[in-house]
Amino acid sequence: MARPKISRQSTNIDMTAMCDVAFLLLSFFILTTKFKAPEAIPVITPSSVSAKIAPETDVTLITISKDGKAFLSMDNEEVKEKMVEDMNKEKNLGLSAADVQAFKKVSFFGSSFGQLKQYLQIPKDQLKGASVPGIPIDTANNELIDWMKYIVAAHSSTGAKFNLILKGDNLSKYPQFKSVVSAFKKNAQFKFQMVTNPEGVPMGTDLWKRYQKGESQGG
Amino acid sequence: MAEMDTSGGGHHKKGPGVKKAKKLSTRVDLTPMVDLGFLLITFFIFTTTMSQPTAMNLPLPDDTAKPEEQNKAKESGALTLMIGKNNAVYYYEGQLAVDASQNNFKSSTMKQIRDVIIDKKRRTPEKDLVIVIKPNEDATYKDLVDILDEMLINDIKRYALVDIVEVENQLIKLTEQNAGVK
Numbered sequence: 001m002a003r004p005k006i007s008r009q010s011t012n013i014d015m016t017a018m019c020d021v022a023f024l025l026l027s028f029f030i031l032t033t034k035f036k037a038p039e040a041i042p043v044i045t046p047s048s049v050s051a052k053i054a055p056e057t058d059v060t061l062i063t064i065s066k067d068g069k070a071f072l073s074m075d076n077e078e079v080k081e082k083m084v085e086d087m088n089k090e091k092n093l094g095l096s097a098a099d100v101q102a103f104k105k106v107s108f109f110g111s112s113f114g115q116l117k118q119y120l121q122i123p124k125d126q127l128k129g130a131s132v133p134g135i136p137i138d139t140a141n142n143e144l145i146d147w148m149k150y151i152v153a154a155h156s157s158t159g160a161k162f163n164l165i166l167k168g169d170n171l172s173k174y175p176q177f178k179s180v181v182s183a184f185k186k187n188a189q190f191k192f193q194m195v196t197n198p199e200g201v202p203m204g205t206d207l208w209k210r211y212q213k214g215e216s217q218g219g
Numbered sequence: 220m221a222e223m224d225t226s227g228g229g230h231h232k233k234g235p236g237v238k239k240a241k242k243l244s245t246r247v248d249l250t251p252m253v254d255l256g257f258l259l260i261t262f263f264i265f266t267t268t269m270s271q272p273t274a275m276n277l278p279l280p281d282d283t284a285k286p287e288e289q290n291k292a293k294e295s296g297a298l299t300l301m302i303g304k305n306n307a308v309y310y311y312e313g314q315l316a317v318d319a320s321q322n323n324f325k326s327s328t329m330k331q332i333r334d335v336i337i338d339k340k341r342r343t344p345e346k347d348l349v350i351v352i353k354p355n356e357d358a359t360y361k362d363l364v365d366i367l368d369e370m371l372i373n374d375i376k377r378y379a380l381v382d383i384v385e386v387e388n389q390l391i392k393l394t395e396q397n398a399g400v401k
Protein backbone atom coordinates (compact mmCIF):
# COMPACT_ATOMS: atom_id res chain seq x y z
CA MET A 1 0.00 0.00 0.00
CA ALA A 2 1.31 3.33 -0.90
CA ARG A 3 0.74 5.92 1.69
CA PRO A 4 0.18 9.47 0.74
CA LYS A 5 3.26 11.37 1.71
CA ILE A 6 2.80 14.03 4.34
CA SER A 7 5.13 16.81 3.69
CA ARG A 8 7.35 17.35 6.74
CA GLN A 9 7.00 20.74 8.26
CA SER A 10 10.13 22.27 9.61
CA THR A 11 10.20 22.75 13.40
CA ASN A 12 12.67 25.57 13.13
CA ILE A 13 11.13 28.75 14.34
CA ASP A 14 12.54 32.02 13.27
CA MET A 15 13.89 33.50 16.47
CA THR A 16 14.73 36.87 15.02
CA ALA A 17 11.46 38.50 15.95
CA MET A 18 11.60 37.21 19.49
CA CYS A 19 15.15 38.38 19.80
CA ASP A 20 14.11 41.83 18.67
CA VAL A 21 11.37 41.98 21.28
CA ALA A 22 13.68 40.79 24.06
CA PHE A 23 16.30 43.38 23.35
CA LEU A 24 13.75 46.12 22.86
CA LEU A 25 12.38 45.39 26.33
CA LEU A 26 15.89 45.18 27.68
CA SER A 27 16.85 48.59 26.37
CA PHE A 28 13.59 50.00 27.67
CA PHE A 29 14.30 48.73 31.17
CA ILE A 30 17.88 49.93 31.13
CA LEU A 31 16.92 53.38 29.98
CA THR A 32 14.05 53.83 32.41
CA THR A 33 16.01 52.65 35.43
CA LYS A 34 16.76 55.56 37.69
CA PHE A 35 19.73 55.14 39.90
CA LYS A 36 19.30 55.95 43.53
CA ALA A 37 21.08 59.00 44.81
CA PRO A 38 23.97 58.11 47.10
CA GLU A 39 22.67 57.70 50.60
CA ALA A 40 24.41 58.63 53.78
CA ILE A 41 23.93 55.24 55.30
CA PRO A 42 21.66 52.30 54.57
CA VAL A 43 18.43 52.78 56.48
CA ILE A 44 15.54 50.37 56.75
CA THR A 45 12.41 52.41 57.14
CA PRO A 46 9.32 51.21 58.99
CA SER A 47 6.11 50.62 57.05
CA SER A 48 2.87 52.50 57.26
CA VAL A 49 -0.51 52.47 55.55
CA SER A 50 0.07 55.98 54.29
CA ALA A 51 -0.51 56.11 50.56
CA LYS A 52 1.19 59.41 49.91
CA ILE A 53 4.28 59.29 47.73
CA ALA A 54 7.30 60.95 49.25
CA PRO A 55 8.43 64.05 47.39
CA GLU A 56 11.62 63.69 45.39
CA THR A 57 12.71 67.20 44.62
CA ASP A 58 13.52 70.18 46.83
CA VAL A 59 13.86 67.92 49.81
CA THR A 60 15.68 68.51 53.03
CA LEU A 61 16.24 65.05 54.37
CA ILE A 62 17.28 64.21 57.89
CA THR A 63 18.41 60.63 58.27
CA ILE A 64 18.70 58.88 61.61
CA SER A 65 20.82 55.76 61.39
CA LYS A 66 20.32 52.75 63.58
CA ASP A 67 23.19 53.74 65.87
CA GLY A 68 21.61 57.14 66.40
CA LYS A 69 23.69 59.32 64.09
CA ALA A 70 21.97 62.14 62.28
CA PHE A 71 22.77 63.14 58.72
CA LEU A 72 21.45 65.95 56.63
CA SER A 73 21.13 66.03 52.90
CA MET A 74 19.74 68.62 50.55
CA ASP A 75 19.42 68.67 46.79
CA ASN A 76 18.99 72.35 46.00
CA GLU A 77 22.42 73.86 45.39
CA GLU A 78 21.18 77.42 45.34
CA VAL A 79 19.80 77.02 48.85
CA LYS A 80 22.97 75.30 49.99
CA GLU A 81 25.08 78.17 48.71
CA LYS A 82 23.03 80.72 50.59
CA MET A 83 23.15 78.55 53.66
CA VAL A 84 26.91 78.12 53.66
CA GLU A 85 27.43 81.87 53.25
CA ASP A 86 25.35 82.61 56.33
CA MET A 87 26.93 79.84 58.32
CA ASN A 88 30.46 80.85 57.44
CA LYS A 89 29.78 84.42 58.50
CA GLU A 90 27.99 83.74 61.74
CA LYS A 91 29.86 80.70 62.98
CA ASN A 92 33.35 81.79 61.81
CA LEU A 93 33.96 78.43 60.19
CA GLY A 94 36.81 79.78 58.10
CA LEU A 95 35.68 78.06 54.91
CA SER A 96 37.58 78.97 51.77
CA ALA A 97 35.97 79.41 48.37
CA ALA A 98 36.95 75.82 47.55
CA ASP A 99 35.23 74.61 50.73
CA VAL A 100 32.08 76.49 49.77
CA GLN A 101 32.12 74.72 46.40
CA ALA A 102 32.63 71.40 48.18
CA PHE A 103 29.71 72.23 50.47
CA LYS A 104 27.47 72.70 47.44
CA LYS A 105 28.50 69.40 45.91
CA VAL A 106 28.62 67.14 48.94
CA SER A 107 25.73 64.68 49.07
CA PHE A 108 25.21 64.64 52.83
CA PHE A 109 26.47 66.32 55.96
CA GLY A 110 27.45 64.48 59.07
CA SER A 111 29.71 66.53 61.27
CA SER A 112 29.60 69.27 63.86
CA PHE A 113 30.19 72.87 62.88
CA GLY A 114 33.69 72.72 64.33
CA GLN A 115 34.68 69.81 62.11
CA LEU A 116 32.89 70.98 59.00
CA LYS A 117 36.07 72.27 57.33
CA GLN A 118 37.82 68.92 57.67
CA TYR A 119 34.63 67.13 56.70
CA LEU A 120 34.42 69.00 53.42
CA GLN A 121 37.96 67.98 52.56
CA ILE A 122 37.15 64.27 52.68
CA PRO A 123 37.30 62.95 49.09
CA LYS A 124 33.91 62.01 47.68
CA ASP A 125 34.65 58.31 47.33
CA GLN A 126 35.79 58.02 50.93
CA LEU A 127 32.76 59.73 52.38
CA LYS A 128 30.80 57.02 54.14
CA GLY A 129 28.13 57.48 56.74
CA ALA A 130 29.66 54.86 59.00
CA SER A 131 33.00 56.65 59.31
CA VAL A 132 31.78 60.17 60.06
CA PRO A 133 30.45 61.28 63.46
CA GLY A 134 27.08 62.64 62.34
CA ILE A 135 25.52 65.94 63.38
CA PRO A 136 25.43 66.17 67.18
CA ILE A 137 21.83 65.88 68.36
CA ASP A 138 22.21 65.35 72.10
CA THR A 139 19.81 67.29 74.24
CA ALA A 140 22.77 69.19 75.71
CA ASN A 141 24.34 70.01 72.35
CA ASN A 142 21.76 69.90 69.61
CA GLU A 143 23.51 71.44 66.62
CA LEU A 144 20.67 70.47 64.33
CA ILE A 145 18.73 73.43 65.72
CA ASP A 146 21.32 75.77 64.19
CA TRP A 147 21.50 73.78 60.97
CA MET A 148 17.74 74.05 60.67
CA LYS A 149 17.88 77.78 61.35
CA TYR A 150 20.19 78.30 58.36
CA ILE A 151 18.17 75.94 56.20
CA VAL A 152 14.91 77.74 56.94
CA ALA A 153 16.52 81.14 56.41
CA ALA A 154 18.12 80.06 53.13
CA HIS A 155 14.85 78.63 51.85
CA SER A 156 12.87 81.74 52.63
CA SER A 157 15.44 84.08 51.09
CA THR A 158 15.78 82.08 47.87
CA GLY A 159 12.07 81.33 47.70
CA ALA A 160 12.72 77.65 47.06
CA LYS A 161 10.19 74.98 47.95
CA PHE A 162 10.77 73.36 51.29
CA ASN A 163 9.97 69.71 51.84
CA LEU A 164 11.12 68.57 55.23
CA ILE A 165 11.53 64.83 55.40
CA LEU A 166 12.66 62.61 58.21
CA LYS A 167 13.96 59.15 57.51
CA GLY A 168 14.62 56.99 60.50
CA ASP A 169 15.88 53.48 60.82
CA ASN A 170 13.64 50.86 62.40
CA LEU A 171 16.06 50.43 65.27
CA SER A 172 16.84 54.05 66.02
CA LYS A 173 15.65 55.12 69.42
CA TYR A 174 13.02 57.65 70.39
CA PRO A 175 15.35 60.20 72.09
CA GLN A 176 17.13 60.86 68.79
CA PHE A 177 13.80 61.30 67.06
CA LYS A 178 12.78 63.72 69.77
CA SER A 179 15.96 65.79 69.37
CA VAL A 180 15.38 66.06 65.65
CA VAL A 181 11.72 66.99 66.11
CA SER A 182 12.61 69.56 68.75
CA ALA A 183 15.06 71.10 66.27
CA PHE A 184 12.14 71.38 63.82
CA LYS A 185 9.90 72.89 66.45
CA LYS A 186 12.45 75.45 67.60
CA ASN A 187 12.55 76.74 64.04
CA ALA A 188 8.78 76.85 63.69
CA GLN A 189 8.66 73.90 61.31
CA PHE A 190 5.52 72.15 62.40
CA LYS A 191 4.99 70.12 59.28
CA PHE A 192 7.23 67.33 58.17
CA GLN A 193 6.95 63.92 56.63
CA MET A 194 8.38 60.61 57.66
CA VAL A 195 9.58 58.21 54.99
CA THR A 196 7.95 54.81 55.24
CA ASN A 197 7.44 51.72 53.17
CA PRO A 198 3.95 51.22 51.83
CA GLU A 199 1.84 48.58 53.55
CA GLY A 200 -1.68 47.33 53.02
CA VAL A 201 -4.52 48.50 55.22
CA PRO A 202 -5.61 45.67 57.55
CA MET A 203 -9.07 44.35 56.73
CA GLY A 204 -11.99 45.24 58.94
CA THR A 205 -10.46 48.36 60.42
CA ASP A 206 -12.06 51.80 60.26
CA LEU A 207 -9.66 53.06 57.62
CA TRP A 208 -10.32 49.98 55.53
CA LYS A 209 -14.06 50.60 55.78
CA ARG A 210 -13.56 54.18 54.67
CA TYR A 211 -11.60 53.04 51.66
CA GLN A 212 -14.29 50.49 50.87
CA LYS A 213 -16.81 53.27 50.76
CA GLY A 214 -14.70 54.78 48.06
CA GLU A 215 -13.15 57.68 49.85
CA SER A 216 -10.01 59.00 48.33
CA GLN A 217 -6.79 57.48 49.54
CA GLY A 218 -5.17 60.67 50.65
CA GLY A 219 -2.37 60.36 53.22
CA MET B 220 15.28 36.82 7.92
CA ALA B 221 18.54 35.94 9.56
CA GLU B 222 20.12 34.72 6.45
CA MET B 223 21.84 36.26 3.57
CA ASP B 224 21.35 35.71 -0.02
CA THR B 225 24.52 33.98 -1.05
CA SER B 226 23.43 32.69 -4.35
CA GLY B 227 25.36 34.49 -7.00
CA GLY B 228 23.92 37.37 -8.90
CA GLY B 229 22.67 35.92 -12.13
CA HIS B 230 21.99 32.47 -13.44
CA HIS B 231 24.70 32.50 -15.99
CA LYS B 232 26.04 29.17 -16.85
CA LYS B 233 29.51 28.36 -15.71
CA GLY B 234 31.84 26.72 -18.06
CA PRO B 235 32.55 23.01 -17.92
CA GLY B 236 34.94 22.00 -15.19
CA VAL B 237 34.18 25.00 -13.04
CA LYS B 238 33.21 23.64 -9.71
CA LYS B 239 30.18 24.97 -8.01
CA ALA B 240 31.07 26.55 -4.66
CA LYS B 241 29.30 24.80 -1.87
CA LYS B 242 26.61 26.95 -0.39
CA LEU B 243 27.03 27.45 3.37
CA SER B 244 23.95 28.27 5.29
CA THR B 245 24.25 31.64 6.98
CA ARG B 246 21.28 30.99 9.18
CA VAL B 247 22.25 31.74 12.81
CA ASP B 248 20.52 30.05 15.66
CA LEU B 249 19.18 32.96 17.67
CA THR B 250 17.82 30.92 20.55
CA PRO B 251 20.76 31.55 22.95
CA MET B 252 20.61 35.22 22.18
CA VAL B 253 16.92 35.32 23.05
CA ASP B 254 17.70 33.44 26.24
CA LEU B 255 20.31 35.99 27.15
CA GLY B 256 17.97 38.86 26.38
CA PHE B 257 15.24 37.55 28.58
CA LEU B 258 17.68 36.71 31.33
CA LEU B 259 18.86 40.32 31.37
CA ILE B 260 15.28 41.58 31.33
CA THR B 261 14.42 39.46 34.34
CA PHE B 262 17.51 40.74 36.10
CA PHE B 263 16.58 44.34 35.48
CA ILE B 264 12.99 43.83 36.52
CA PHE B 265 14.00 42.26 39.79
CA THR B 266 16.65 44.81 40.65
CA THR B 267 14.42 47.77 39.91
CA THR B 268 12.76 49.02 43.05
CA MET B 269 9.15 49.06 42.10
CA SER B 270 7.71 50.52 45.24
CA GLN B 271 8.21 54.18 45.81
CA PRO B 272 8.70 55.14 49.42
CA THR B 273 5.66 56.74 50.91
CA ALA B 274 5.59 59.49 53.45
CA MET B 275 3.59 59.92 56.57
CA ASN B 276 2.56 63.34 57.81
CA LEU B 277 3.06 64.27 61.41
CA PRO B 278 1.76 67.68 62.34
CA LEU B 279 3.46 69.02 65.44
CA PRO B 280 1.81 71.15 68.07
CA ASP B 281 3.29 74.53 68.81
CA ASP B 282 4.84 74.38 72.26
CA THR B 283 4.84 78.11 72.62
CA ALA B 284 1.07 78.40 72.24
CA LYS B 285 -0.73 79.97 75.17
CA PRO B 286 -2.19 77.47 77.63
CA GLU B 287 -5.70 78.87 77.27
CA GLU B 288 -5.58 78.21 73.53
CA GLN B 289 -4.73 74.59 73.96
CA ASN B 290 -7.55 72.16 73.67
CA LYS B 291 -8.42 70.38 76.82
CA ALA B 292 -9.01 66.67 76.86
CA LYS B 293 -11.85 65.14 78.78
CA GLU B 294 -10.58 62.64 81.28
CA SER B 295 -13.11 59.96 80.40
CA GLY B 296 -12.16 60.08 76.73
CA ALA B 297 -8.41 59.86 77.18
CA LEU B 298 -6.35 56.81 76.44
CA THR B 299 -2.66 56.95 77.17
CA LEU B 300 -0.34 54.61 75.34
CA MET B 301 3.23 54.23 76.49
CA ILE B 302 5.85 52.50 74.37
CA GLY B 303 8.63 50.61 76.07
CA LYS B 304 11.27 48.06 75.17
CA ASN B 305 10.71 45.13 72.80
CA ASN B 306 7.52 46.42 71.15
CA ALA B 307 5.70 46.44 74.46
CA VAL B 308 2.87 48.92 74.83
CA TYR B 309 1.48 49.98 78.18
CA TYR B 310 -1.76 51.84 78.52
CA TYR B 311 -4.26 53.32 80.90
CA GLU B 312 -7.54 55.14 80.52
CA GLY B 313 -8.24 58.53 81.99
CA GLN B 314 -5.95 59.40 84.88
CA LEU B 315 -3.23 57.05 86.02
CA ALA B 316 -4.33 55.48 89.27
CA VAL B 317 -2.02 52.92 90.76
CA ASP B 318 -2.34 52.28 94.48
CA ALA B 319 -3.48 49.57 96.85
CA SER B 320 -7.14 49.76 95.88
CA GLN B 321 -6.94 50.12 92.12
CA ASN B 322 -4.63 49.70 89.21
CA ASN B 323 -5.49 50.78 85.68
CA PHE B 324 -1.97 50.43 84.31
CA LYS B 325 -2.06 47.57 81.80
CA SER B 326 0.47 46.09 79.48
CA SER B 327 -0.03 44.92 75.94
CA THR B 328 1.96 44.47 72.78
CA MET B 329 2.11 46.26 69.48
CA LYS B 330 0.01 43.55 67.85
CA GLN B 331 -2.77 43.59 70.41
CA ILE B 332 -2.99 47.31 70.92
CA ARG B 333 -5.35 47.71 68.00
CA ASP B 334 -8.09 45.90 69.89
CA VAL B 335 -7.59 48.21 72.85
CA ILE B 336 -7.89 51.26 70.62
CA ILE B 337 -10.95 49.89 68.80
CA ASP B 338 -12.59 49.02 72.10
CA LYS B 339 -11.90 52.48 73.51
CA LYS B 340 -13.15 54.12 70.35
CA ARG B 341 -16.42 52.21 70.46
CA ARG B 342 -17.10 53.16 74.08
CA THR B 343 -16.30 56.85 73.76
CA PRO B 344 -18.17 59.66 71.98
CA GLU B 345 -16.08 60.76 69.05
CA LYS B 346 -15.58 64.33 70.20
CA ASP B 347 -14.16 63.25 73.55
CA LEU B 348 -11.75 60.65 72.31
CA VAL B 349 -8.13 61.64 72.54
CA ILE B 350 -5.12 59.35 72.50
CA VAL B 351 -1.90 60.37 74.16
CA ILE B 352 1.26 58.64 72.97
CA LYS B 353 4.22 58.58 75.31
CA PRO B 354 7.31 56.73 74.15
CA ASN B 355 10.08 56.28 76.69
CA GLU B 356 13.78 56.32 75.91
CA ASP B 357 13.87 52.62 75.04
CA ALA B 358 11.18 52.91 72.38
CA THR B 359 12.36 52.49 68.81
CA TYR B 360 11.45 54.65 65.88
CA LYS B 361 9.64 51.69 64.35
CA ASP B 362 7.34 51.39 67.36
CA LEU B 363 6.56 55.06 67.18
CA VAL B 364 5.69 54.88 63.49
CA ASP B 365 3.64 51.76 64.14
CA ILE B 366 1.62 53.50 66.82
CA LEU B 367 1.10 56.56 64.62
CA ASP B 368 0.07 54.15 61.92
CA GLU B 369 -2.51 52.64 64.27
CA MET B 370 -3.97 56.12 64.66
CA LEU B 371 -4.38 56.26 60.89
CA ILE B 372 -5.70 52.72 60.66
CA ASN B 373 -8.29 53.26 63.35
CA ASP B 374 -9.18 56.69 62.09
CA ILE B 375 -8.41 58.50 65.33
CA LYS B 376 -8.92 62.22 64.83
CA ARG B 377 -7.19 63.51 67.93
CA TYR B 378 -3.89 62.20 69.19
CA ALA B 379 -0.83 63.75 70.70
CA LEU B 380 2.79 62.84 71.13
CA VAL B 381 3.80 63.77 74.65
CA ASP B 382 6.91 63.29 76.80
CA ILE B 383 6.67 60.55 79.34
CA VAL B 384 6.28 61.42 83.01
CA GLU B 385 8.77 60.01 85.50
CA VAL B 386 6.08 58.09 87.42
CA GLU B 387 4.94 56.31 84.29
CA ASN B 388 8.47 55.53 83.20
CA GLN B 389 9.21 53.95 86.56
CA LEU B 390 6.06 51.87 86.29
CA ILE B 391 7.22 50.64 82.89
CA LYS B 392 10.69 49.82 84.23
CA LEU B 393 9.13 47.94 87.12
CA THR B 394 6.82 45.98 84.84
CA GLU B 395 9.71 45.15 82.54
CA GLN B 396 11.74 43.95 85.48
CA ASN B 397 8.94 41.74 86.70
CA ALA B 398 8.43 40.32 83.25
CA GLY B 399 12.15 39.69 82.93
CA VAL B 400 12.67 41.93 79.92
CA LYS B 401 16.30 42.82 79.43
